[in-house]
Amino acid sequence: MRVDIVTIFPEFFQVLDVSLLGKARQDGIIDVRVHDLRDATTDRHRTVDDTPYGGGAGMVMKPEPWGQTIDAILDDAAGQPAVPAEGSGSGDARPLVVFPSPAGTVFTQATARRYALEPHIVFGCGRYEGIDQRVFDDTAERARVELVSLGDYVLNGGEVAVTAMIEAFGRLVPGVVGNPESLVEESHEDGLLEYPSYTKPALWRGREVPDVLLSGHHAKIAAWRHEQQIERTRRVRPELLPPELR
Numbered sequence: 001m002r003v004d005i006v007t008i009f010p011e012f013f014q015v016l017d018v019s020l021l022g023k024a025r026q027d028g029i030i031d032v033r034v035h036d037l038r039d040a041t042t043d044r045h046r047t048v049d050d051t052p053y054g055g056g057a058g059m060v061m062k063p064e065p066w067g068q069t070i071d072a073i074l075d076d077a078a079g080q081p082a083v084p085a086e087g088s089g090s091g092d093a094r095p096l097v098v099f100p101s102p103a104g105t106v107f108t109q110a111t112a113r114r115y116a117l118e119p120h121i122v123f124g125c126g127r128y129e130g131i132d133q134r135v136f137d138d139t140a141e142r143a144r145v146e147l148v149s150l151g152d153y154v155l156n157g158g159e160v161a162v163t164a165m166i167e168a169f170g171r172l173v174p175g176v177v178g179n180p181e182s183l184v185e186e187s188h189e190d191g192l193l194e195y196p197s198y199t200k201p202a203l204w205r206g207r208e209v210p211d212v213l214l215s216g217h218h219a220k221i222a223a224w225r226h227e228q229q230i231e232r233t234r235r236v237r238p239e240l241l242p243p244e245l246r
């Protein structure tokens with residue numbers, strides 16, 4: 001899987017060199033390439049923003065550097081088709097270009113599962129008040145474009161969102177996580193929040209571990225854990241429960 005990231009803060013993504021994703025990159029499972037948008041500027045100040053047409057506070061990111069950078073990435077990728085992950089992908093052979101945006105559809109585990117099957121994703125990290133709309137419109141001429149939001153709060157740019165999204169889908173790419181079984185019983189994976197976890201010691205500060213977990217009775221443990229998932233989801237995120245369980 002190939003991932004390209006366009007940003008004015010390339011150093012931000014050094015975080016992707018560590019931990020699980022760092023190993024996935026070293027193992028060649030995920031090929032991450034970071035591009036400095038300012039490399040596509042032509043003026044002495046390497047300008048990437050300008051005042052908004054129609055007035056208003058803040059600055060808007062100029063279309064020219066974006067168009068040039070995205071074209072270069074897509075042209076390069078066209079010459080080196082990336083291998084899709086196992087499983088059925090979107091079926092649309094065009095590359096996917098994702099722009100984090102407060103105006104985007106909310107990123108969920110379902111999004112992460114879908115992205116994990118893509119052979120190539122380009123992420124465009126905006127800053128300031130956002131990117132000139134024509135960049136999205138022009139890119140959509142040759143790629144699938146998605147505006148995606150981490151959630152209903154305001155960030156200063158797309159870099160944090162892209163880091164979170166890459167972590168969320170990267171761990172689902174086959175070969176990245178050592179034990180794929182560990183991905184199954186997680187919050188949101190089956191639509192419910194995860195059950196509470198315990199480990200040794202059996203007694204800690206006067207607090208014991210639920211007896212059922214010490215029983216060795218696998219069917220009872222599984223039943224208790226599913227009930228805990230439903231109770232926790234009902235308490236914390238009732239909207240996630242299927243109607244019949246609300």
Ligand SMILES: N#Cc1c(-c2ccc3ccn(Cc4ccncc4)c3c2)n[nH]c1N
Nearest residue numbers: 100101126127149150151154155157158161
């Ligand atoms: N994903 C995501 C996001 C963002 C986000 C993403 C990209 C950009 C680029 C620029 N900004 C700053 C800005 C622009 C317009 N309105 C408010 C703030 C961004 C915010 N904010 N909140 C989220 N959940």
